[in-house]
Amino acid sequence: MTDFYEKFRNKKQFDDHAEAISAHLDERYTTEEITVFHEIFSPDFHLDVYFVQSEKHNFNFLITAGMSTLEMTVPTAVENPQAYQYAELMLLLPKAITFGKVTGNNPNDWIIGMLKESARFPHHYDTWLAIGHTLQATADMEPYAENTNYTGVVILPSVTFDEEFTSVQAGENLINIYSVFPLYADEMNYKIANGYNALLDRLIEKNAQEIFNENRSNLLA
Template identity: 70%
Template sequence: MNDFYEKFRNLTFFDNHPEAIANHLDNFYTSEEITVFHEMVSPDFHLDVYFISSAKHSFNILLTCGMSLLEMTVPEGVENAEQYKFAELMILIPKEIEFGEVSPSENENDWILGMLKETARFPHHYDTWLTIGHTLQATADMEPYDQATDYVGLVVLPSVTFDEEFTEIKIDNKVINILSIFPLYKNELEYKIANGYNALLDRLIEKDEKEVFNKQRGNLLDQ
């Protein structure tokens, strides 16, 4: 455990990125439309979640702020690797999904926030990266994120709701990418692992699935 803490003490933090994210959001939303779930204790790096509720959308937004404090470990050989080093994660949620005033709480939807934050921490804990097409599972045994859901993992997707004006934050000749996450059932995750991202994407298109999170959507593999 001491080695874990020591690792993060010795990394380079880009402390100006959270301010850049806040300034970016100010271009699209008023302060009244934005709430922040502040992280009270951070064992590695500080990771907050923005909750954006605007009348101009039929959905709300959860957006991490802190994943881009550290650069991800993009493998050698990836073309334009610099463009993938920094990211934050977003999920669009229905208006009726509510959270407690603080997080964590006893709210039944807290697992959604937990899923976001666990995913945002993953690349830094395991010296890897996340980008479009990548999948993650909640546990090694593909157990659900929480007893309140059957989702066991997720796939990283490009947003089809927002364009690059919103999903790319430019700062100091770098870019912070805002990536969307889409929760998956066990057989869907297994299907993607076996058949690849494009096959899963075809299923999403065939089913006309929306980017907005659905607690109990139909299975992509059902006929």
């Protein structure tokens, strides 16, 4: 555990990146429209989640603020790796989904947990996240919680927000905001076997919506 703490203590942290995300939201929404789920204890790096409820949209959304405080390990083989080093994650939600005080025991807390686990993954494993990448809830592909059948996520470009919203400049660094789309186990296996483009074809064929659906139809049905 000591080595785990040391790993993050010795990494350069860009605290201004989280501040840039906060300012990015403040420019577009009022204080009353934004709720911040502050992280009380952070064993690695501080990661808050903002919950935006605005009448501008027919949905609400969650967005992380803190994933981009650390640089992701982008392979040198990737063209222009500097463009992918920093990211935050977003999840669009139907208006009916709400959150009280996040304790980990409420029915919808797993959704915030899913977002935070995904945001921490690249830093815990010295890798990176970008469009087309998938993450599993567990190695055995078990669901995120007892009240959901979702077992993983795929990282997608937002089709709801344009680049002016999903690209945030923090000094010389670019922060990408990616959309998270939860997947069922067989959908995850399909993507692993056939690749991102095959899964994307299924998303388009089924007219899958970016807004989270607790009980959406299986893409492979």
